[in-house]
Amino acid sequence: MKTIGYAALQSDTPLVPFSFERRPLRDNDVSIEILYSGVCHSDLHQTRNDWQEWGATVYPCIPGHEIIGRVTEIGPNVRHINIGQMVAVGTIIDSCQECDQCRRHEEQMCREFPTVTYNGRDRISGEITYGGYSKHIVVREEFVLNLPAGLDPARAAPLLCAGITVYSPLRTWNVGPGSRVGVIGIGGLGHLAVRLAAGLGAEVTVITRSEDKAAEAHKLGAEHVLLSSSSQAMKAAASSFDVIIDTIPSPHDASPYVELLDVEGALVIVGNLGKMAEFSTLPLILGRRRITGSPSGGIAETQEMLDFCGRKGILPECEIIPMQQINHAFERMERGDVKYRFVIDMSSLALSETPS
DSSP, rough: OOOEEBBSSTTSSOOEEEEEEEEOTTTTTTEEEEEEEEOOHHHHHHTTTOGGGOOOOSSSBBBOOOEEEEEEEEOTTSSSSSSTTEEEEEEEOOOOOSSSHHTOOGGGTTTTTOOOSSSOTTTTTOOOOSSSSSSEEEEEGOEEOOOOSSSOOHHHGGGHHHHHHHHHHHHHTTTEEEEEEEEEEOTHHHHHHHHHHHHHOOOEEEEEGGGHHHHHHHHHTTTEEEEEEEEHHHHHTTOOOOEEEEEOOSSSOOHHHHHHHHEEEEEEEOSOOOOOOOSSSHHHHHTOOOEEEOOOHHHHHHHHHHHHHHHHTTOOOOEEGGGGGGHHHHHHHTTTOOOOOEEEGGGGTTTOOOOO
């Protein structure tokens, strides 16, 4: 299938129109017309080859792993997806389906490494995968998710990465009524962590350095705001959280947050901190506290999250942009000038657009 997307041709150039061929459908494949594509901060990093320690970016690179679309064609062995259905695709589009992690529905931790939606390698052909900044995509049936009717397609895309990234640790640590949850930062990940934790029935506190963010935190569903810049407030909040979700995507000292945890509490890091600063292990030992990390979620858990958001009316705050504004959106992301996620309306990208 001939289609078009926006691609980075090298690390230091803007994204440009790029024509390419999607592979023919296999027996268990689904072809999707992409309607909306979320813009994740990892798209910016990947196109600029910032994560070479995880593997260099392969160019041309078409990013995008937060996808909402409509099914246009299915393979002969597809059983649970129908033509015309509104669907969603997240960060992975295939896995071995046989290892212990895949069998327990944790495909994101496949022992053979999952096929990521872009800048990965197709498990069968070995070709590089191209993501959601494009008009069409072909995905294995098991990795296509149903979009609940109650979710606005124009705003749902960020749930496929940002949403599941914070939902998964909330479920892993059994957050529910009576849980005391802290959320560090209220950006793209953090604002969804607040809404999802509150939706699960938790008592939610936003932990921030800025007093100016208090009103926004309460609007998102937080009951309390804790100023991390106040040593007095931090001391008073010692041992008061069961779970803290750390969404800050840059290196910072995590040790002040450890003492906020109650006995057997968990500080869950979902932002990529890189190397951590040294910290004392004494609070971990004395309180049986944990510092842990969490990636995205598996396919079953992602569908659970979408269904939960549909029932609760939970959606991210989004700014909808045309495809042609993606480079400006990247510049604004670097400045932190977005509340809280960009979503690309793919109807703005015509198949006739002239590639550069």
